[in-house]
Amino acid sequence: MNHINAIVKRELSSYFATPIAYVFIVIFLIMSGVFAFYLGNLYERGQADLMPFFNFHPWLYLFLVPAVAMRLWSEERNSGNIELLMTLPVKKMDWVLGKFLAAWLFVAVALVLTFPLVISVNYLGDPDNGLIVASYLGSLLLAGGFLAIGSCISAATKNQVIAFILTVVICFLFLLAGFPMVLNFFKAFAPQFIVDAIASTSFLTHFDSITKGVLDLGDVCYFGIMIAVWLYATSIVIDIKKGN
Amino acid sequence: MSLQNHKSKNKTKLLILAVIFILSSVIINQSGLFSRLRVDLTENDLFTLNQGTKNILKTIDEQVHLRLFFSDQATENIPMIRTYYQRVADFLEELERYGNGKLKVSIIDPVSFSEEEDQASQYGLQALPVGEGGENVFFGIAATNALDQVEVLPFLQPSREAFLEYDLAQLIHNLNHAEKKRIGVMSDLPMLGDGAPVNPMQQQAPAQGQIVFEQLKETYDVQKVATDATRFDDIDLLMVVHPKNLSDATLFAIDQFVMNGGRLMVFVDPMAQSENVPADPQNPLAQLQADRSSNLAKLLSQWGIGFDPTKIVVDAKQSVQIQSPQGQPIRHLAINSWDKESYNHEDIVMSELSVLNTALAGSLTGDEERLLPLLSSSKESMLTDAQPMVMLYNPTSLLNDFEADESTHIIAGRLQGEIETAFPEGFDGQTAVLTQAQPQVVVVADVDLLFDRLWVRAQNFFGRQVFSNFADNGAFITNVMDNMTGSVDLIQIRARGTSTRPFDKVQTIQRESEQQYRETENQLLQRLRETEQKLNELQRSKGQENQLILSAEQQKEIKRFKQEKLTVRKNLREVKRNLNKDIEALGSRLKFVNIALIPILLTVVVVFMGWRRSKRKERRYVK
Numbered sequence: 001m002n003h004i005n006a007i008v009k010r011e012l013s014s015y016f017a018t019p020i021a022y023v024f025i026v027i028f029l030i031m032s033g034v035f036a037f038y039l040g041n042l043y044e045r046g047q048a049d050l051m052p053f054f055n056f057h058p059w060l061y062l063f064l065v066p067a068v069a070m071r072l073w074s075e076e077r078n079s080g081n082i083e084l085l086m087t088l089p090v091k092k093m094d095w096v097l098g099k100f101l102a103a104w105l106f107v108a109v110a111l112v113l114t115f116p117l118v119i120s121v122n123y124l125g126d127p128d129n130g131l132i133v134a135s136y137l138g139s140l141l142l143a144g145g146f147l148a149i150g151s152c153i154s155a156a157t158k159n160q161v162i163a164f165i166l167t168v169v170i171c172f173l174f175l176l177a178g179f180p181m182v183l184n185f186f187k188a189f190a191p192q193f194i195v196d197a198i199a200s201t202s203f204l205t206h207f208d209s210i211t212k213g214v215l216d217l218g219d220v221c222y223f224g225i226m227i228a229v230w231l232y233a234t235s236i237v238i239d240i241k242k243g244n
Numbered sequence: 245m246s247l248q249n250h251k252s253k254n255k256t257k258l259l260i261l262a263v264i265f266i267l268s269s270v271i272i273n274q275s276g277l278f279s280r281l282r283v284d285l286t287e288n289d290l291f292t293l294n295q296g297t298k299n300i301l302k303t304i305d306e307q308v309h310l311r312l313f314f315s316d317q318a319t320e321n322i323p324m325i326r327t328y329y330q331r332v333a334d335f336l337e338e339l340e341r342y343g344n345g346k347l348k349v350s351i352i353d354p355v356s357f358s359e360e361e362d363q364a365s366q367y368g369l370q371a372l373p374v375g376e377g378g379e380n381v382f383f384g385i386a387a388t389n390a391l392d393q394v395e396v397l398p399f400l401q402p403s404r405e406a407f408l409e410y411d412l413a414q415l416i417h418n419l420n421h422a423e424k425k426r427i428g429v430m431s432d433l434p435m436l437g438d439g440a441p442v443n444p445m446q447q448q449a450p451a452q453g454q455i456v457f458e459q460l461k462e463t464y465d466v467q468k469v470a471t472d473a474t475r476f477d478d479i480d481l482l483m484v485v486h487p488k489n490l491s492d493a494t495l496f497a498i499d500q501f502v503m504n505g506g507r508l509m510v511f512v513d514p515m516a517q518s519e520n521v522p523a524d525p526q527n528p529l530a531q532l533q534a535d536r537s538s539n540l541a542k543l544l545s546q547w548g549i550g551f552d553p554t555k556i557v558v559d560a561k562q563s564v565q566i567q568s569p570q571g572q573p574i575r576h577l578a579i580n581s582w583d584k585e586s587y588n589h590e591d592i593v594m595s596e597l598s599v600l601n602t603a604l605a606g607s608l609t610g611d612e613e614r615l616l617p618l619l620s621s622s623k624e625s626m627l628t629d630a631q632p633m634v635m636l637y638n639p640t641s642l643l644n645d646f647e648a649d650e651s652t653h654i655i656a657g658r659l660q661g662e663i664e665t666a667f668p669e670g671f672d673g674q675t676a677v678l679t680q681a682q683p684q685v686v687v688v689a690d691v692d693l694l695f696d697r698l699w700v701r702a703q704n705f706f707g708r709q710v711f712s713n714f715a716d717n718g719a720f721i722t723n724v725m726d727n728m729t730g731s732v733d734l735i736q737i738r739a740r741g742t743s744t745r746p747f748d749k750v751q752t753i754q755r756e757s758e759q760q761y762r763e764t765e766n767q768l769l770q771r772l773r774e775t776e777q778k779l780n781e782l783q784r785s786k787g788q789e790n791q792l793i794l795s796a797e798q799q800k801e802i803k804r805f806k807q808e809k810l811t812v813r814k815n816l817r818e819v820k821r822n823l824n825k826d827i828e829a830l831g832s833r834l835k836f837v838n839i840a841l842i843p844i845l846l847t848v849v850v851v852f853m854g855w856r857r858s859k860r861k862e863r864r865y866v867k
Contacts, residue, residue, distance in 0.1 A: 022850045026843040033839030043831045046747045113846075116838050124747040124834075130285040183320060195320070197266050200273030213286035218272045225272075229265040233258055240254045 003090045007098025008105065015106050025110045028064055032056065032114055048125025053117055054135045054211050058175055058204060061146050066167035068106065069150020070160045072099050073238070078158045086242065096234045100151050100227075107143045111136065131213040138210030141223040145203060146171050148230035155237040177202040293338060296733035297413045300420070301339060303733075304346035306390035308419050310412075312336060313364045313386065316353045318379035325383060328402040335408060339416075347416065354382045370398040385412070389419040410592050410734075414726065417734050425729040427460060428469040428476055431485035433518060435694060436468050455700050455711060456718050460725060473497065480729050481507040486516055486538040486691045495542050496671035502543075503665050503677040507684040507728040512538045513691040514553045514606040514630040532634050538691065546666035547659060549687060550609035556633060557607045557653045557689075558642055559625035562586060564601070566639065576639040577646060578628075579603045580621075581715065582655075588618050591658070593723040601698040601715040604633055605690035607653035618686070619656040623755060624648040648759070659685035686724055693717045753826050764819045772812045779805045 015021040032053060036042045040052020076082040085095060121127045150167040157163050176182045177198050186195050199205075206219045284292050312332065319325045336349045354360040356379060365371065367386035374381050385397040395415045404411070429436060437453020460466050469476065471490060474497040476482055482501055487510070490498075502508050514537045521534040537553035544551055558577035562585075566576045581601050587594040600619060607627055608615060626649045628642070662681045670676045692698055699717035727734065782802060 019850060019854075022846055026846055029843050029846075030839055033835070037835050037839065043747075043834060046750060048747055113842050114838075116842060120834050120838055124749045126748065128287040130287045134285040187320075197270045201266060201269045205273075213284070215283040215285055217281035221272050222269055225265060225268050229261050233261050236254050236257050236261070240251055 003094040004098045004101065007090075007095060008102045011099055011102030012105060015102070021106065024064065024068065025113060028060065028110045029113055031060055031064075033117075035060065036117070048121045048127040050117060050121060050127070050132055050135060051211075053114070054139060057139045058142060058207060061143055062168060062171055062175065065107065065143055065146035066150050066164045066171065068103050069147050069167055070154055070163040072103060072151050073155040073234070074158055074160045074163045077155075077241070078160075082238070086238075092235050092238060093231075096151065096231050096238070100147060100231055100234075103147050103151070104140075104144050107147065108140060111140060111143070128213070131211075134213045134215060135211040137215065138207050138219075141210070141220070142203060142207045145174070145223055145226045145230075148227040148234075149174070152230045152234040152237055155234045155241065171203075174201065174203045179204075293342065294409060294413075297339070297409055298342050299733040300413050300417050301342040301347060302344065304343060304416065304420050306420075307346055307348060308343075308387060308389050308416055309348045309350070310336060310339075310385060310387045310416075311367075312349065312351045313354050313360070313367075313369055313382040313384055314351060315355070315379070315381045315383065317355060318374060318381045319383070322374065322381075325381070325402065328400065328405065329383065331405065332400055332408065335412070339412065354380075356380065367394060368396050368398060372399065385415065387415050387419055389422065391422060393419060393422050395419050404596075407592065407595055413734055414730060417730055424463070424465045425480040426465045426467065426478055427481045427483060427725065427729075428467050428479035429457070429483045429485065430469040430471055430473065430487070431483075432471055432488070433486050433516075433691070434520075435485065436466065454694055455696050455702065456694050456721050459718055459722065463722075464725065464729070476501045476506065479506070481509065481725065483509045483511070484540065485511045485694065486513060486519065487540050488538050490540070492542075492671060495540075496667050496674070496676070498540075499543055499666050500677060502663075502683055502685060503680045505680065505682075505684070508686075509724060509728065510540055510544070510685070510687045511691045511694065512540055512544075512551055512553070512606065512687070512689055513604070514556050514689075515604040515633050516691040517603050518692050518695045536634075537630065543666050544687065547663045547683070547685070548610050548614040548661075549657075549659065551606060551687075551689060552627075553606065554630050555606060555627040556604045556630045557621050557625055557655065558628050558646060559621045560643075560646055560648065561622040561624045574640055575643060577642040578605075578633060578639070580605065582619055582621075586619055586622065586655075588616070588620075591616070591618055593720065593727050594618055595723070597716040597720055597723070599715045600717060600720055601693060602655060602690040603692040603698060604630065605655045605693075606630075607655065608657050608687055608689050609654070610657065613661050614659065615654060615687075616658040616660050617652075617654045617656075618658060619688075620652040620654045623650050623652055624758070625651075625653055627653065648762075650759075655690060656686065656688040659683050659687065684728055686728065694721070750827055750830065753830065754824075757823055757826050761819055761823050765816060768812050768816050768819070772809060772816075775805050775808050775812065779809075 035056040036050075036053035040055060042050075042052040045052070073082070076085060086092065118129075118132060121132075122129070146167075149170050150163070153167045153170065154160075154163040157166070173182070179202075183195055183199060186198055206222045209216060210219050314329050314333075319329070333351065336351075340347050340349045352360050352363070354364040361380070361382070364382045364384070364386070367384075369382050369384035369386060371380035371382055373379065384399050387395045395418050397411055397415065400408070435454045436457050457466055467479070469479070469482070471487070472494055474493045476497065479501075482498065484498065498508065516536045516538065519534075519536045521531050521536070524530040539551060539553045541551070556578055557580075559580050560575070560577055562580050562582050563575045563577045564579045564581045565573045566579065567573060579601075580603075581599055583599055584597075586600075587597065589595075607621075626647060628645070660683070662679055663683045664679050665676045667676045668678060694717070696702065699715035700711050700713040702711050779802065782798060782805070
């Protein structure tokens with residue numbers, strides 16, 4: 001536990017040592033605001049909720065989270081640092097968890113900085129704040145899922161750009177699973193239960209149901225398993241790549 | 245162990261992980277086991293069963309069988325419907341849990357050309373053709389009881405999710421109480437179609453029944469009740485329409501009907517246009533001057549509801565356009581077309597209505613805890629005397645005298661909270677029940693809304709009567725009836741969820757600026773009128789004096805007036821343009837705060853910290 005704490009601190013401070021972290025946060029804030037107000041018409045539709053804001057989160061994360069995740073491991077591998085890390089008396093899983101948690105905390109900070117929106121809708125009307133809290137939780141879980149995928153992909157390649165692109169593609173597929181195009185593609189050759197299985201792995205269905213305001217054990221478990229599986233996969237991938 | 249071996253072992257591990265992930269997410273999604281445990285974070289507990297629903301489920305006598313028909317295959321590509329299906333299925337499961345074994349739920353997939361599909365059609369479920377193949381999608385509920393009576397929800401619209409609980413509870417309740425409810429209509433107005441002609445002298449055909457009642461007769465046993473009746477023994481709901489000078493004996497009977505838990509719906513009116521006062525050849529004015537108001541003052545005032553039968557509501561926002569005697573379209577402020585903004589969205593009886601029309605409606609008053617509004621005017625309304633309306637030939641005068649009093653006036657409302665009898669000493673030797681903790685009373689301050697001409701046209705279509713409605717008055721009455729003849733438990737269940745949460749702030753600004761606009765407009769119009777009048781006078785005086793040449797002074801004056809007229813017109817346009825300025829300004833401010841403020845602050849912080857760091861480095865270097 002202590003190890004993880006230390007790793008999280010080290011990683012987080014390394015984020016803020018360069019201006020890139022700030023650039024990321026600024027881009028996230030501006031984009032989420034622009035999407036909510038100009039594409040989602042948050043003000044014009046006159047409803048005191050944050051639906052137009054949260055609806056765009058999956059698509060915002062699709063590009064921003066892989067950008068955070070891409071440097072998690074590829075940088076260490078590229079610089080050869082990883083060999084050093086692995087010789088330290090720290091469990092591999094601690095590294096994986098620590099790096100992931102740091103990145104997740106970082107995204108959480110960006111998310112928290114959207115607080116003016118909550119104040120705005122409370123100023124304008126009488127929103128359902130329970131629903132807003134649930135939506136923030138859903139959004140954070142979604143970001144966690146994306147990050148876990150990104151972490152695994154980042155461990156698999158030395159090249160950050162490749163890691164970024166691959167992560168975007170995989171996250172995109174997870175978003176789309178459950179959408180007609182993807183399902184039709186699989187339906188051509190796979191039996192129905194496979195199609196159903198693919199549909200139930202979609203990020204969107206779970207995210208949507210949390211943003212409705214109910215924290216369902218099923219949805220939380222889905223994200224929990226999603227994160228756990230990809231993080232464990234990260235440690236296996238590191239193992240596989242160690243020899244190379 | 246060789247490296248190769250280790251690697252392949254790791255690869256197997258990855259594969260197992262993938263399988264675990266897919267399996268677990270399928271199990272989570274499809275089993276429904278996990279959705280049992282949930283925390284409802286919404287403010288109104290949208291996803292928790294209402295006590296009323298639980299009570300209804302507890303009191304099921306004989307088995308009720310709910311069949312949810314859902315076309316699994318045909319909806320594969322419609323995630324929205326599938327998500328809602330999941331929600332409905334979860335909800336039915338929840339209902340089944342509270343049903344103590346008396347409620348059976350089964351889910352049926354009516355595949356094309358199957359027996360199940362025929363069954364769904366037989367129950368009257370709606371089939372929507374979707375997809376490329378035009379496959380039929382069924383997504384409805386058919387419920388039966390032990391007597392094989394059927395109640396159906398033809399298609400579950402995702403947009404009606406907020407009322408899902410009410411719809412299902414009502415369905416179960418109806419099956420549990422299958423006998424036809426009896427509605428008694430107490431009125432002198434010819435509404436039921438069985439009344440004699442109002443004036444026997446005129447030899448007109450018997451009055452046609454109003455369509456509202458024709459529709460009610462399909463589901464209810466509708467009976468006429470004499471206005472001097474003193475017993476309402478087997479009546480479930482009493483509808484008192486346009487009551488005038490009811491005897492104390494009848495009032496006592498109505499009072500006790502309510503005290504004993506009877507359901508009452510009252511329609512009073514300051515000026516019922518539908519009241520047909522016979523013409524008196526001796527006194528032609530009598531018809532005009534006749535009192536067309538009604539009241540139930542003795543009971544209503546005791547129950548805490550005020551109604552002034554001499555005042556009508558005029559509303560500038562929700563008024564109807566009619567043709568003036570000159571043929572131009574003008575607004576009639578006392579004939580109103582109420583849209584969603586005027587409804588109490590939380591009350592189930594107002595759901596799914598879009599327009600309600602009333603004519604010369606009155607206003608109800610009462611404490612907040614006493615009178616729950618169903619329909620209220622906008623804030624751009626006021627009360628005005630009812631009597632002049634009889635002679636009102638040009639409704640523009642209403643517009644001229646209009647000055648909004650900035651408060652909403654309740655036109656229809658529901659009585660709530662404990663009430664006391666108006667006859668504490670009893671009547672004529674009969675003792676009275678003194679209080680009723682949960683009175684079931686709805687009061688509407690307009691009688692005309694029951695009449696066809698305000699909401700529906702009947703057309704003859706190849707010998708068949710076809711109704712086309714332009715307002716939802718009929719649906720409103722049916723909603724109230726369905727709701728009130730149901731159990732108290734059913735009435736408890738209110739719509740929830742998607743109820744709107746408007747930007748109050750923006751609406752306030754809008755109202756204020758409209759108010760301001762109207763004031764300025766009035767002032768400017770006044771000035772314009774004065775100017776025009778002066779101009780006319782000047783020109784007329786010129787004509788009278790019959791002088792061809794104007795004095796220089798007169799010319800100057802005319803020029804000045806024309807100039808002023810132009811300025812006033814310009815100002816008026818300006819004011820109109822500025823109407824939305826404040827709202828737009830607030831929007832821009834909010835957009836700036838939410839999009840740019842934090843990024844700017846962050847940048848400032850980062851630049852400042854960078855500057856400090858470089859300073860520190862510099863200092864170190866100097867040392």
